[in-house]
Amino acid sequence: MNRLIIWYGELLTQKKLIKRGALFLTPGMLWLMIFLVLPGLILILVSFAGRGAYGELVWDFGLANYKRLAGYGIFGWTADYIVILLRSVWVAFVTTGLAVVLSYPLCFFIARKPERSRYMWLMMVIIPFWTNMVIRTYSWFLILAPELPFAKLAACFKIISPGMGLYPSAFAVYLGMISMFLPFVALPLFSSVERMDWTLVEAAQDLYSSNIRIFMHAILPQTLPGLSVGVILTFVPAMGMFVVPDLLGGAKYMLVGNLIQQQFGASRDWAFGAAISMGLMVLTMFSLYLYRRKNKGMDLL
Amino acid sequence: MKKINLLVNTMAFGTMGFLYLPLMAVAFFSVNNTKYGLSWKGFTLDWYIKLFHNEVILQAAWNTLVLAVVSTLISTALGTALAIGMDRFPWPKKMNTALDLILHLPVIIPDIILAAALVVAFGFLRQVSSLFEPGLFSMIIGHITFQVAFVALVVRSRLISIGKDIEEAARDLYASTSYLLWKITLPLLMPGIIAGAMLAFTLSLDDFVISFFTAGPESVTLPLFIFAAVRRVVTPQIHALSTLVLFVTIILVFVMERFTRKLNTK
Numbered sequence: 001m002n003r004l005i006i007w008y009g010e011l012l013t014q015k016k017l018i019k020r021g022a023l024f025l026t027p028g029m030l031w032l033m034i035f036l037v038l039p040g041l042i043l044i045l046v047s048f049a050g051r052g053a054y055g056e057l058v059w060d061f062g063l064a065n066y067k068r069l070a071g072y073g074i075f076g077w078t079a080d081y082i083v084i085l086l087r088s089v090w091v092a093f094v095t096t097g098l099a100v101v102l103s104y105p106l107c108f109f110i111a112r113k114p115e116r117s118r119y120m121w122l123m124m125v126i127i128p129f130w131t132n133m134v135i136r137t138y139s140w141f142l143i144l145a146p147e148l149p150f151a152k153l154a155a156c157f158k159i160i161s162p163g164m165g166l167y168p169s170a171f172a173v174y175l176g177m178i179s180m181f182l183p184f185v186a187l188p189l190f191s192s193v194e195r196m197d198w199t200l201v202e203a204a205q206d207l208y209s210s211n212i213r214i215f216m217h218a219i220l221p222q223t224l225p226g227l228s229v230g231v232i233l234t235f236v237p238a239m240g241m242f243v244v245p246d247l248l249g250g251a252k253y254m255l256v257g258n259l260i261q262q263q264f265g266a267s268r269d270w271a272f273g274a275a276i277s278m279g280l281m282v283l284t285m286f287s288l289y290l291y292r293r294k295n296k297g298m299d300l301l
Numbered sequence: 302m303k304k305i306n307l308l309v310n311t312m313a314f315g316t317m318g319f320l321y322l323p324l325m326a327v328a329f330f331s332v333n334n335t336k337y338g339l340s341w342k343g344f345t346l347d348w349y350i351k352l353f354h355n356e357v358i359l360q361a362a363w364n365t366l367v368l369a370v371v372s373t374l375i376s377t378a379l380g381t382a383l384a385i386g387m388d389r390f391p392w393p394k395k396m397n398t399a400l401d402l403i404l405h406l407p408v409i410i411p412d413i414i415l416a417a418a419l420v421v422a423f424g425f426l427r428q429v430s431s432l433f434e435p436g437l438f439s440m441i442i443g444h445i446t447f448q449v450a451f452v453a454l455v456v457r458s459r460l461i462s463i464g465k466d467i468e469e470a471a472r473d474l475y476a477s478t479s480y481l482l483w484k485i486t487l488p489l490l491m492p493g494i495i496a497g498a499m500l501a502f503t504l505s506l507d508d509f510v511i512s513f514f515t516a517g518p519e520s521v522t523l524p525l526f527i528f529a530a531v532r533r534v535v536t537p538q539i540h541a542l543s544t545l546v547l548f549v550t551i552i553l554v555f556v557m558e559r560f561t562r563k564l565n566t567k
Contacts, residue, residue, distance in 0.1 A: 007391065008465060010472045017390065020478065024386025025400075028379040028449055032403055035446045036415070039422035040406075043414070046421050057424075102316045109313030123558065128320050131550050134509050134524045135543045138531040139323030142330060147339040179319055211305070232409070240411025243509060247531065257413050264420050264514060277417045284411060 047274035055268030065275035081259070081276075088256040089283055091245075092238035095177040096185070096231055102178070103186040103230070107193040122190065129183035137247045140176050141167065168250030176244040181237070185230035192226025232288065239284050256280050324547060331540035348541035358526065358542060365522040368437065368512075369505040372444035377498040379445070380452025385486065387453070388460045389468075404454065407447040416514035419443050423515065436517035443511040448504055452497035459493025492564045499557050506553075 003014050047065055050058040069085075071077045110121045128136065143150060144166035151166050166172055200218045209217070220227075242257030249255070256276060263273030334345035352358055387400055407415060419439075426433040433439055471485045487494075509524045516525055523546060530539050 008389075008469045008472050021386055021390030021392070024382045024390070026386075028383030028386070028453065029400070029403070031379055031445065031449060032406075035419070035422070035442055036406060037403065039415075039418035042425065043418040043421050102312065102319075105309040105312035106316045108309050123554065124317060125320075126558065127551055127554050128324070130503055130507060130554050131324070131547055132507055132509065132524050132527075134528045134531075135327070135546060136323065138527070138535065138539075139327045139543070141531065141535055142326040142339065143323050145339055179323070182316065182320060236409060236411055240413040242413060243528070247528075257411075260413055260417060261513075264417060270421055270424070273417055274421065277414045280411060281414055288409075 043274045043277060046271055047278050049271040049274075051269045051271050055270075057270060065272045066279075068272060069275055069279055084254055084259055085256055085279060085283065087253075088239055088280075089287065091173065091177060091255060092235050092287075094174065095181055095238045096234045098174075098178050099182045099185040099234055100189075100227065100231070102182055103189050104193075106182075106186050107190045110190060111193045111196070125183050125186050125190070128179075129187060133180060133243055134247075136180060137176050137244050140172060140179075140248060141165075144172055144175075167248050168252050170249065170253045172248035173245050173253045173255075176248045177238060177241065180241075180244060181234040184233045184237075185227075188226045188229035188233065189223060190226070192223040196222045228291075231291065235287060235291075236284055239287075240280055256283075327540050328544045328547070331537060331544045333537055333540075336537065348537045349545070351538060352541050352545070355538070357521075358523075361521045361523050361526040364437065364520055365506065365524075368440055368444060368520075368522060369502050372441050372448055372505050373498055373502045375441075376445045376448035376452050376501050377494060380449045380497060380501075381456050381490070381494050383449065383453040384456035384460055385490075388457050389465075389486075404450050407450040408454075412447070412508075412510045413514075415447065416443070416511050419446070419511070420514050434517060435515055435520075437520040439515040439517075440512050440520060440522075443515045444505045444508060447508075447511065448501040451504060452494075452501050455497035455500055456490065456493045459490055459496070463489050492560075496557075496561055496564060499553075499560065503553055503557065506550075 004011060005014055005017070007017055046057060048061045048063070050060045050062070050064060052058045069081050071079055071082055106125070110118055110125070113121055142148070145151060146165045151160065151164065154160050154166060155164070160166065196219070200222070201214055204214045204218045240257050240260075241255065242261050245253055245255040245258055246261070256279070260273050260276050260280070263269045263276065267273075330339065331348055332344050332346065333339075333342060334347070335342040383404075387397070387404075392400070419442075423433045423435070423439050467489065468481060468485055471481050476485065507524075509528065512522050512525055513528070516522070521529075523542070527539060527543060527546075530536070
């Protein structure tokens with residue numbers, strides 16, 4: 001420990017250097033320990049506790065909350081919670097997929113613009129990225145309102161009854177989710193598309209390859225780094241989203257985020273809320289793991 | 302090929318419309334001269350003027366600003382020290398991996414889980430001190446917790462890009478540790494610190510979930526106010542408020558972009 005070392009052109013003992021390093025690390029790490037790691041561990045503990053009559057925590061350790069999440073209640077088995085969990089995975093999956101499909105043309109379009117206007121188009125994607133999600137969600141109220149042409153058109157085709165709005169509905173949730181997360185995919189994807197080598201695409205075209213093959217072999221491998229960041233940036237928050245389903249789905253299309261919020265809000269059942277959070281965490285991590293495994297396979301292509 | 306170009310362009314324009322149509326609708330109806338309904342009744346700026354006479358909204362705006370400024374200042378200091386501590390010292394590899402993991406936690410966990418964890422933790426801390434009642438103090442702590450990670454990541458990438466040569470040269474010329482820190486490292490690092498602080502500030506203004514879970518009745522911020530309002534009834538005044546928030550966002554984004562752009566070309 002008292003060995004002399006040269007670090008950055010300074011001669012000092014190892015002990016002294018480590019002490020100085022700890023001085024820099026401690027405040028920030030202490031903060032993250034107290035308010036991030038410790039609360040996380042407490043949340044895991046609490047998920048095994050119970051709820052008292054007044055919403056207080058009761059320390060009877062057991063799997064009751066997880067059983068309830070799996071659908072076993074006093075009235076027998078129901079699929080309600082499982083349906084909501086699976087639906088959240090599905091919504092996150094569809095949102096990510098459609099956001100990717102819409103992002104590619106957008107990125108190609110921006111990348112081909114001359115330098116000056118490219119910057120402006122890029123800003124057009126960055127602004128929604130930073131706009132508050134409550135505003136971006138409720139703004140769909142207006143577009144989907146019964147007075148506006150979209151709802152009237154839908155009423156014409158007998159999709160909805162006349163005089164009704166297009167929200168709350170599953171359709172509105174998807175619409176809100178995709179527009180919310182599109183910039184989260186498009187921005188990282190663009191950083192890859194911008195650096196793409198287009199001669200590979202041209203070579204593939206010269207060799208009469210089909211459009212699908214051009215995309216799979218010349219475009220996808222080159223843009224995969226940005227795409228991966230975008231997919232993760234979208235999928236993880238989309239799984240836990242509760243503003244969009246709350247405002248645009250109402251009670252008609254609940255997601256796991258709403259379920260968690262209910263337990264910490266109106267129902268005041270922290271223990272069950274903690275158990276649902278654990279479920280969400282496991283599902284998110286599992287999906288990311290699957291994605292990473294699938295990606296490794298893609299690299300082999 | 303021409304066909305594909307046309308397809309790409311149409312889809313890109315369609316997507317842009319998809320992103321902006323709702324926001325433009327909000328701005329459009331914020332100058333509509335009617336209290337109810339969505340039919341056009343003429344231009345007015347009344348809703349904007351009324352905004353500035355609404356005590357609740359002014360208080361919410363003030364809370365939002367206090368929350369963002371205080372949390373940004375603290376998280377920037379903590380995050381910068383953390384980044385220097387992680388990058389400039391010879392830690393064993395295992396410890397580096399562990400530090401890295403903790404730093405990435407707020408980035409990869411869904412924010413609702415962080416919010417839930419904070420609610421439970423504050424519930425316990427409340428038994429020790431009444432400071433942890435739901436309210437501005439709790440919100441500031443919550444915001445700092447996710448901001449620290451982002452600031453540290455931004456500052457660390459700047460630390461790596463400026464390299465260690467200049468600091469080593471300073472040491473060779475007998476600079477003391479505090480001289481090195483205040484006169485060499487921090488000035489070199491300043492663009493990274495400012496970029497990190499701006500990111501933290503925007504994240505705080507933008508946050509809804511953490512605030513929603515930790516707020517008390519006295520500490521309503523603008524996003525919370527808008528959320529509560531639109532769940533009851535959507536009024537032109539909310540449109541006006543949202544348009545103003547959007548306007549501030551656009552300005553902030555431009556300032557931030559200008560700055561990072563300048564940083565990267567240097």
